[in-house]
Amino acid sequence: MKFNKQKSPQAEKEFGGTLGATCIPVFLPLTVLYLLCVCRSPVASVLQWPPVLPPTAQLWDPLAPVLILGWMALQSFFYLLPMGKVSEGMVLKDGSRLKYPINGFHALCITAVLLTLSLWLGMPLGYLFELLLPLAVCAIGVSFLLSLYLYISSFWAPHHALAQGGNTGNPLYDFFMGRELNPRIGSFDLKYFCELRPGLIGWVVINFGMLMKEVELRDSASLAMILVNGFQLLYVADALWNEEAVLTTMDIVHDGFGFMLVFGDLAWVPFTYSLQAAFLVVHPQSLSPLGATAIVTLNVCILHLNICAGYYIFRKSNSQKNQFRRDPTHPSVSKLETIATATGKRLLVSGWWGLVRHPNYLGDLLMALAWSLPCGFNHLLPYFYVVYFTVLLIHREARDERHCRAKYGLAWDSYCRRVPYRIFPYIY
Numbered sequence: 085m086k087f088n089k090q091k092s093p094q095a096e097k098e099f100g101g102t103l104g105a106t107c108i109p110v111f112l113p114l115t116v117l118y119l120l121c122v123c124r125s126p127v128a129s130v131l132q133w134p135p136v137l138p139p140t141a142q143l144w145d146p147l148a149p150v151l152i153l154g155w156m157a158l159q160s161f162f163y164l165l166p167m168g169k170v171s172e173g174m175v176l177k178d179g180s181r182l183k184y185p186i187n188g189f190h191a192l193c194i195t196a197v198l199l200t201l202s203l204w205l206g207m208p209l210g211y212l213f214e215l216l217l218p219l220a221v222c223a224i225g226v227s228f229l230l231s232l233y234l235y236i237s238s239f240w241a242p243h244h245a246l247a248q249g250g251n252t253g254n255p256l257y258d259f260f261m262g263r264e265l266n267p268r269i270g271s272f273d274l275k276y277f278c279e280l281r282p283g284l285i286g287w288v289v290i291n292f293g294m295l296m297k298e299v300e301l302r303d304s305a306s307l308a309m310i311l312v313n314g315f316q317l318l319y320v321a322d323a324l325w326n327e328e329a330v331l332t333t334m335d336i337v338h339d340g341f342g343f344m345l346v347f348g349d350l351a352w353v354p355f356t357y358s359l360q361a362a363f364l365v366v367h368p369q370s371l372s373p374l375g376a377t378a379i380v381t382l383n384v385c386i387l388h389l390n391i392c393a394g395y396y397i398f399r400k401s402n403s404q405k406n407q408f409r410r411d412p413t414h415p416s417v418s419k420l421e422t423i424a425t426a427t428g429k430r431l432l433v434s435g436w437w438g439l440v441r442h443p444n445y446l447g448d449l450l451m452a453l454a455w456s457l458p459c460g461f462n463h464l465l466p467y468f469y470v471v472y473f474t475v476l477l478i479h480r481e482a483r484d485e486r487h488c489r490a491k492y493g494l495a496w497d498s499y500c501r502r503v504p505y506r507i508f509p510y511i512y
C-alpha cells in the first residue's frame with residue numbers, strides 16, 4: 085500500500101484547534117492522576133490548596149504494566165473468539181461495509197466467571213485500590229503509544245479510509261483527533277474494540293475491586309457501594325448487550341481514532357468513571373437511623389430515577405435511532421414521522437427524536453446524577469462525573485449539530501424548527 089499524505093478540506097478545527105490538541109493530552113492525564121489522589125485523601129476536596137500530590141513511589145508498581153497488558157491481551161482474545169453474531173457497520177465512503185463481531189456481552193460474562201474463580205482462589209481483588217495510581221499511569225502510557233502507532237500507520241491507509249476531521253496536515257491536531265476512521269489489524273477493529281471492551285469492562289472490575297476493599301476494611305459492603313456498583317454494572321452490561329447500536333454512534337461513524345478516543349476509552353473511562361466507588365472506600369457514608377431511613381427512601385427514588393426514567397429514555401432513544409438507521413421499514417419505526425434530506429437519508433421528527441434533538445443525552449445525564457447521589461452531599465468529588473458529563477454532552481451536541489447541518493443543510497434547519505430543544509425539554 086502506498087504512503088498517503090493527502091489532506092481533507094477542513095472547515096473548522098474542533099476542541100480548541102491546535103492549542104486544544106496540544107494542551108488536552110497534557111492536562112487530562114494529569115487530571116486523572118490528580119482526581120485519584122484527591123479521592124483517597126482524607127479531605128477529598130478538589131479545591132484543596134496546595135493540591136494533593138502523590139509521592140513518586142506511589143505512581144509506579146511493576147505489577148501494573150503486567151496487569152494492563154495482560155488485561156488488553158485477555159480482552160483481545162475474547163474479541164477474537166468465534167462467539168455471537170457478526171454485524172455490518174454503516175456504509176463507508178467507498179460504498180463498502182465493515183463486519184464487526186457482536187460478542188461483548190459474552191466477554192463480560194466470561195470476565196465475571198474468571199473474577200468469581202479468582203475470588204474463590206483467594207486472590208486479593210481489594211488490592212486494586214492500592215494499585216489505582218500505577219495502573220492509571222500505565223493506561224496513560226499505553227494510550228500515548230497506541231495513538232502514536234495509529235497516527236503513523238494512518239499514512240499507509242487509502243484516502244477514502246481517513247476521517248473527515250482528523251487529516252488537516254497539522255501533526256498535533258491530527259494525532260489528537262485521529263486520521264483514520266476505522267483502523268484495523270487484519271479483521272481486528274481497534275476503535276470498536278477499545279470503545280467497548282478493555283476500558284468499559286475494566287471500569288466495572290475496578291468498581292468490584294473497590295467493593296472488595298471495603299469488605300476487607302469494614303467486613304461488609306455498604307449500601308452506597310452496592311448501589312454505585314449495581315447502577316454502573318447495569319450501564320456497562322446494557323452497552324455490551326446492545327453492542328450493535330454503537331455502530332451508529334458518532335464515535336464509530338464520524339470520528340477518527342486518535343488520542344482523544346484512545347485515551348478516553350483506555351484511561352479516562354476506567355479511572356475517572358470509577359471515582360465514586362474509590363471515594364466510598366475512604367469516605368464511608370455513616371448513617372444515623374434517621375439518616376439511614378432518608379438515604380433508603382432517597383435510594384428508592386434514585387432507583388426509580390435511574391431505571392425508570394434515565395435508563396428508559398437512554399435505551400429507548402438509542403435503540404430507536406439505531407433501528408431506524410439500519411432498517412427504516414422495520415415495524416417499530418416505520419410509522420414514525422420523518423423528513424427527507426438531500427442525502428437520501430431521513431431524519432426522525434417524532435417518537436423520542438421529536439421530544440428533543442438528543443433524547444439519549446437526556447437519559448444518560450439523569451443516570452449520571454443517580455450514580456452520585458448515594459455518595460451523599462458532603463463532597464464535590466463524587467459529583468465530578470455529573471459536571472464533566474454535562475460539559476461533555478453539551479459540547480458533543482454542538483459538534484454533532486455542526487456535522488448534521490453540514491450534512492443535511494436545509495432539512496436540518498427544518499428539524500430544528502420542528503424540535504427546538506436540544507437536550508432538556510423547554511430549557512435547553
Ligand SMILES: NC(=O)C1=CN([C@@H]2O[C@H](COP(=O)(O)OP(=O)(O)OC[C@H]3O[C@@H](n4cnc5c(N)ncnc54)[C@H](OP(=O)(O)O)[C@@H]3O)[C@@H](O)[C@H]2O)C=CC1
Binds near residue numbers: 402
Ligand atoms: N458515558 C459516556 O461517557 C458517554 C456516553 N455517550 C452516549 O452515547 C450515546 C451515543 O451518543 P453520540 O454518539 O454522541 O450521538 P448519537 O448516537 O445521538 O448520534 C448522533 C447521530 O445520530 C443521527 N441523528 C441525529 N438526529 C437524528 C434524527 N432526528 N433522526 C435520525 N438520526 C439522527 C446523526 O447521524 P446520521 O444522520 O449520520 O446517522 C447524528 O450525527 C448517547 O446515549 C450518549 O449519551 C456519549 C458520550 C460519552
Ligand SMILES: CC(C)CCC[C@@H](C)[C@H]1CC=C2C3=C(CC[C@@]21C)[C@@]1(C)CC[C@H](O)C(C)(C)[C@@H]1CC3
Binds near residue numbers: 112323352
Ligand atoms: C477525554 C476526552 C476529552 C473525551 C473522551 C470521551 C470518551 C470518554 C467518550 C466518547 C464517547 C464515549 C462513549 C461511551 C464511553 C465514553 C466515550 C468513549 C459509551 C461506550 C458508554 C456506554 C454507552 O452505552 C455507549 C452508548 C455505548 C457509549 C458510546 C460513546
